[in-house]
Amino acid sequence: MKVATWNVNSLRVRLPHVIAWLQREQPEILALQETKVKDDDFPVREFEALGYFSTFSGQPGYNGVATLSRVRAQGASLEILGFEDLQRRVLGATFGNLRLWNIYVPNGQSVDSDKYQYKLGWLAALRTHLAAELAQHPRLLVVGDFNIAPEDRDVHDPIGWQGRVLVSPAERSALAQIASVGLTDLFRRFDQPERSYSWFDYRAGSFRRKLGLRIDLMLGSEELARACTGVRIDIEPRGWERPSDHVPVVAEFTNN
């Protein structure tokens, strides 16, 4: 089973990329973030034509998450338990025996902004929520744009980035707290190329110079970590015409 995550930064603009990528990769599940499309406008039929069901939680202009799947989603949830959020950033659902949360963590803007405090509060609520989820669902997978680079090796220039939003100690600590409920960064369970990044700023020729961050993650429960046979980042779509600034991350799992 192949599961992928991709922040598309507008599904309307990126629909041709998503379709082309789905046709090539044929994943069982693709989690999308920053769809920026309201539910009435979601391209359900376009994905149906490719053999995918769509589950989505969107709003106009910002945010929005969607999960495409070969099998129909069961029990979709659009909220972090007990956390009021007007921003559509999470989508939980069950696919067969897999429990999947597709998340778009707040960016945080800068460490001295209100948005940074919102991000830290959001992550604390997510931790509590995922602890409860894990108690109910041993086959739990949490994927999406975490907007946190877990370690310095996930950052092209750790000195230049030190202390800034996306790499700050408080954010990394919040991520470690989430992992501590029983989730592991599946990407790092395998040998990976050096300088593996999932996001490249549109500015300053970052992709051409391969200057990025690894902020798109797949966290798996113990049971799913055992079933995971590989994780890779596919940077190819970043070189396509009018790309997203993020690229897909793909994990493979055995069927048992």
Added chain:
DNA sequence: ATGGTGGTCCAACCA
């Protein structure tokens, strides 16, 4: 280089 580019939706915000 306190900039740069891109998306939403048309002024300003977000990333």
